[in-house]
Amino acid sequence: MLKPITLSAATLALAIALPAMSQAQQGAPYVLAETGQGFSRLQDAVNAIGEGTGTIRVASGRHADCAVQTAGEIAFVAAVNGQAVFDGTACEGKAALVLRGRSARVEGLVFANIKVSDFNGAGIRLEKGALTVSQSWFRDSQQGILTGDDQSATLSIDKSTFTRLGTCEGPGGCAHAVYTGNYGLVRVTRSRFEAGHGGHYLKSRAGRIDVRNCSFDDSAGKGTNYMIDLPGGASGRIAGNWFVQGADKENHSAFITVAPEGRQHDSSGLVIEANDARMSPAVTWPSVFVADWSGEVTRIGTNTLSAKLKRYEKR
Numbered sequence: 001m002l003k004p005i006t007l008s009a010a011t012l013a014l015a016i017a018l019p020a021m022s023q024a025q026q027g028a029p030y031v032l033a034e035t036g037q038g039f040s041r042l043q044d045a046v047n048a049i050g051e052g053t054g055t056i057r058v059a060s061g062r063h064a065d066c067a068v069q070t071a072g073e074i075a076f077v078a079a080v081n082g083q084a085v086f087d088g089t090a091c092e093g094k095a096a097l098v099l100r101g102r103s104a105r106v107e108g109l110v111f112a113n114i115k116v117s118d119f120n121g122a123g124i125r126l127e128k129g130a131l132t133v134s135q136s137w138f139r140d141s142q143q144g145i146l147t148g149d150d151q152s153a154t155l156s157i158d159k160s161t162f163t164r165l166g167t168c169e170g171p172g173g174c175a176h177a178v179y180t181g182n183y184g185l186v187r188v189t190r191s192r193f194e195a196g197h198g199g200h201y202l203k204s205r206a207g208r209i210d211v212r213n214c215s216f217d218d219s220a221g222k223g224t225n226y227m228i229d230l231p232g233g234a235s236g237r238i239a240g241n242w243f244v245q246g247a248d249k250e251n252h253s254a255f256i257t258v259a260p261e262g263r264q265h266d267s268s269g270l271v272i273e274a275n276d277a278r279m280s281p282a283v284t285w286p287s288v289f290v291a292d293w294s295g296e297v298t299r300i301g302t303n304t305l306s307a308k309l310k311r312y313e314k315r
Contacts, residue, residue, distance in 0.1 A: 029059045033077075042067040049074055058084040058109060066091035069101040078108030081135050085110040086123070093117065095125035095146070103130040114141035119170025122146040132156045139163040142175045149181040151207070156187045166199035168223065168250065174199035181205050182264075185236075189213055193227075195220040198250070203229040207265040209236040218246040219280040225251040232264030233294045238272045247282035254291035255309070267294040273301025279308050288313040
C-alpha cells in the first residue's frame with residue numbers, strides 16, 4: 001500500500017504562496033520583461049537592473065511615481081502604448097524619469113502635470129548617456145524633456161507629441177517643450193509640437209541637429225517664442241517640417257534662430273530645406289523664417305513660405 005504524501009509546514013506554505021506570488025507579479029505595475037519579476041515601485045525595478053541591461057514594462061493606468069537611473073541600460077516600455085501615465089510626481093525635484101546611466105529607451109509612455117518649484121519640472125531629465133524616445137506623449141508640464149551636457153551621446157525622439165509645455169514664469173528664465181544641453185547629436189523625427197505655454201518648442205545647444213518630418217503647430221500657443229532655437233549654432237539638417245505661427249506670442253520675430261546667444265558651434269553645414277511655414281489666420285505681422293546671428297548659414301534650400309515670411313535675415 002502506498003503511503004500518503006505528507007508536506008512539511010514550510011513546504012505547504014510555499015506551495016500556497018507560489019500561486020499568490022504569481023498573481024501579484026501579474027498585477028504589479030512594473031514588471032521586468034526578462035524575468036517576470038514584478039514591483040510596486042518603479043525605483044525598485046530600476047534598482048533590480050542596476051548596472052545590467054533590462055526592460056521594465058509599465059502597466060496601463062495612472063502612476064504617481066518616479067525613478068532615478070544611475071547605471072546600466074534600461075528600457076521603460078508601456079504595456080499598451082499611450083495607456084501608462086506618469087502623472088504629477090518628480091524625483092529629485094526634477095522629473096518623472098531622471099536618467100544618468102549608460103543609456104535608456106522610453107516607448108509608449110505618457111508624462112503629464114510635472115511641475116516643480118524651480119519651474120523646470122520635466123517628463124524626462126536626461127543628465128548623461130544616450131536616450132531614445134518613441135511613441136510617447138509629454139503634456140501639461142513645465143518641460144517635456146530637459147538634458148544636461150554629454151557630447152559623446154545622442155538624444156533621439158521619434159513619433160512623439162509635446163503639448164501645452166513651456167513657461168516663462170520662473171525667475172531663472174524660460175522652460176521649453178524640449179531643451180537640450182550640449183549633446184553630441186539631437187535627432188527629432190516624425191513628432192508633433194503644439195499649443196506651447198511659453199518658451200520655445202525646441203531649444204538645442206547640441207553641435208549637431210537633425211529635425212525632419214515634424215509639425216510645429218503654434219496656432220493655440222500662449223506667450224510662446226521660437227519654433228526652433230539653436231542658441232549656439234549647429235550643423236545638420238532641418239527638413240520636411242510643417243510650421244504654423246500663432247497670434248499669442250512673446251516673441252514673433254522668427255521661426256528658426258541660429259546662434260542668438262553666441263557662436264559655440266560651426267553653422268556653415270546647417271541645411272534648411274523642404275519645409276512649409278505659414279501664419280495662422282489671426283496673425284497680422286510679418287516674421288522671418290531663419291534669423292542668423294552666426295553669418296554662416298548659406299545652405300537654405302527650397303522652402304514653402306507664406307507671403308508674410310522673409311526667407312532669411314542676418315542679425
